[in-house]
Amino acid sequence: MHQSPALTPAQRDLLIAARQRADRLLTPPSQVRDRARQLMAERLVALGLAERVPVGAEQPAWQGGSSEDLIGLRLTAGGLIAIADISDGEATPDAIGQGQSEPAPAPAEPAAWTKVARLLALLRREDGADLAALAAATGWQSHTVRAALTGLRHKGYVLSRDKRAGDGVSLYRVAPR
Known part of the structure; x- marks a missing residue:
């Protein structure tokens, strides 16, 4: 079962900023020392929130000294899902762009008799x-x-919230697979 990790404020800010970029690259924080930056990069990659990619001299680099061996971090589908609840459902695997990363696996379905399954049934109504x-x-x-x-968002479900016309009550939906 896919479950997004709890993000630190710094990780969250990096992922949100990367989502705003056309190339989805994470910009390394300038106030963080080299070793701490490398540990941060390793953690983001290990969690599946970012992937290492070669970058050009004009792009943000996390590793490398010369322009030929610069390595950057690009936001993955898992990273988008991890910040989806922060951004009101705007970040979806489709928002990554073509050819940049594979979408995250579909979340596992709960057992039919559970309360979470009841929630999902209601959320899937039109x-x-x-x-x-x-x-x-x-x-x-x-x-x-x-x-x-x-919790459903953290497991990989993409939820949306809209206001009902007339009384303004929030309506929640889960995106179809």
């Missing part, structure tokens, strides 16, 4: 579900439902 319906289906309080929605 009109989605509001917080009250999700709470009623599970018997959970609203803050627990919100935590479960965050």
